[in-house]
Amino acid sequence: MSGQLLAFWALSFVILSGALYIVTTKNIMHAVFMHLLTMSMIAAIYGLLHADFMAAMQVLIYAGAVTAMVVFALMLTKSQSRPDGAGMAVDNQQRGASFLTAAGFLAVVIYVLVPQKWAVKETAPIVKSDVAAMGAIIFKSYILPFEIISVILLAALIGVIVLARKED
Amino acid sequence: MNAAMTNYYYVVAFAIVGGVFGGLLLTVARIMRPNKVNKTKLEAYECGMEPFEGNWTQYSARFYVFALVFLIFDVEIAFLYPWGTVFRDFGVTSLIEMFVFIGVLLLGLVYAWKKGVLKWL
């Protein structure tokens, strides 16, 4: 087993158990910080794939910005319970619907991924880091999705402002 | 090991050294320091009295809006870097593309500004 493969399995183990911890813990802040760890490990997986830029982006956006956003969002909630969530249930009356949704998503993922033919190699190909190549692809072939992203971000921004104003 | 793998190896090594170094500092401190805790020392810092409410209270929605505006502009910055390395190869086209992108987000910033979201509480 090569070092890369070993690292991949170790990282995957941490990511999956971290994800499991996030959904099962009652302490919501622990879930947030475990989310941080999980996201950082996913960045390491990108590193193993020689996608340096994606790895850094994962850290910047998910480990940094999204964690901050989630913490602030949690602080909006009026919590009657203690922060460690003692005495709270992990699930609620929507458990049936959420189970169906999750199962449906799993089915879609299996349907898409299993018939796929993967070009599996023992080690990642030796490529020079490709920020420029990535930029060329984004700004040449995928320019429309790129511009649509900006509109979606704008919509999210306006939406949150409208909601926040209502609460004030 | 190829050059890219060596880079990652270095990053991991630096992380481990950082962690071990921090742990070492704490261990040395653990050996050197006194340890006589009592109940009063373990209270949260207040003006001498027992704090009557935990720190888990509701905060203003403004912080959340801040974080979201930040997230959105962070994504923009993340796209600016690859664009910055290639834009001169595509000339005016890439210039216009980026200005549209920045312009749309700037619209959001102006909107947030006008709505008074960027004000501190």
Next chain:
Amino acid sequence: MAIARPFLIALALVIFVLSNIVFFMWAEFKISGRVADRLGPMETGRFHGWAQPLADILKFLNKEDIIPANADKLIFRVAPFVGFIPVVMVLAAIPYTNKIFVRDFDIAVFFVIALSSFTFVSMVMGGWASGNKYSLLGAFRAAGMLLSYELPLGLAIAGVVMLSATLSLIGIVQHQTVWNIVLQPIGFLVFMVAMQAELQRSPFDLAVAESELVAGYSVEYSGMRYAMFQLGEFFGLWALASMAVLLFLGGWHGPYLPGIVWFFIKFYGIFLFLAFSRVSVPRVRPDQLMDLGWKILLPSALVNIVITATLIVLVPHYQLPLAISEFAILIGALYLMRRVLK
């Protein structure tokens, strides 16, 4: 041996930076003392109190370590490491000359920015886990502030990236036949202001404001755990000051002297600037802080990017026009601001 090499390099670098930090601490004591018409430390070690930082470290080691009863013990212990490990990792990306560097990352600039986002996460973790209202309030202030100033910082760096068309720090320095401070004066100014906010240093230290928030997120921390937060801040100073030198001041370029000497001359120039600005500018108010970040620095950085991009694409020899227009806009804007503020 090849396996142990990165670890040895990392350890050597950490110790080297640490010895510089000891000097920083002493220099800051002396400078802030002299500016306030005091002598600063004079007793410890006899000669101008040179041993004062060492005595401080010894004090940190001897301090009792208290974890409050209603703290979240695990997060409380982990938070200083979350702040400290990323800034050590950043050291791997910073070159000192084109010969003396650890690794030449293709995305070095982005790597540094990405890792610096762990700083506020560690503050939120420490502040929340302390189980204290002051610390949570301080952590929230710190996070809000770091968020607001990371954007102008990143945008100012983007201007430099556009000039050199690479994210490698070595590449960026090699590209600077003219120092970027001449071509990007607006970017440099934005970077220097945003950098002080990112480092939570005194005009922008309102997250740890001793007089209001009794030290903010770190109020419940004592002894070595507290020192680790401080250490992380100093390592961050090292990283950002190096970035300022590499991105804007031509890195190791300079006549006569060897590159490494030039690097550290410029580096200590930045450090002196930080030390003096800390003691000569009063602390800003939270509302001023937000206005400065979102309404002055962010638009300025965006204007900088627009000008730079337009001139690079449209004008073949863009350097002179770029420098002239940037300085013209900068002076015009400063003049206007003075008029308005009067």
